[in-house]
Amino acid sequence: MDGADGTWSEPGNRDAAMKELSAMHARGHGIIGMKLVGNGDFTEAADRDKAMKFVLTCGCVDAVVVGMNGVAQLDETIARMNRILAEA
DSSP: OOOSSOOTTSOOOHHHHHHHHHHHHHTTOOOEEEOTTGGGTOOSHHHHHHHHHHHHHSSOOOEEEOOOSSHHHHHHHHHHHHHHHHHO
16 A cells, blocks of 8 residues: 555555545545455455455545456455445
8 A cells, every 4th residue: 555666566554545545534535445456466355355344444435446357256346345334
């Protein structure tokens, strides 16, 4: 999340990014979560669950964009989102 050089594989600084996103959200800015399943790199279901749960329950994201490449991924994403939101 928002690392120094902007490359996909860098570790980033989640705490600083979330602090800024929360402040922006508090000021009325809409926050969109993108690339929720790791740009397709999260090949394990547990990783997709963890990432999506973090975004959907962080309290400052208003909408999400999830890329998919087929009906199976669409069905999985909808089921995952519904389950996470029902548990929240």
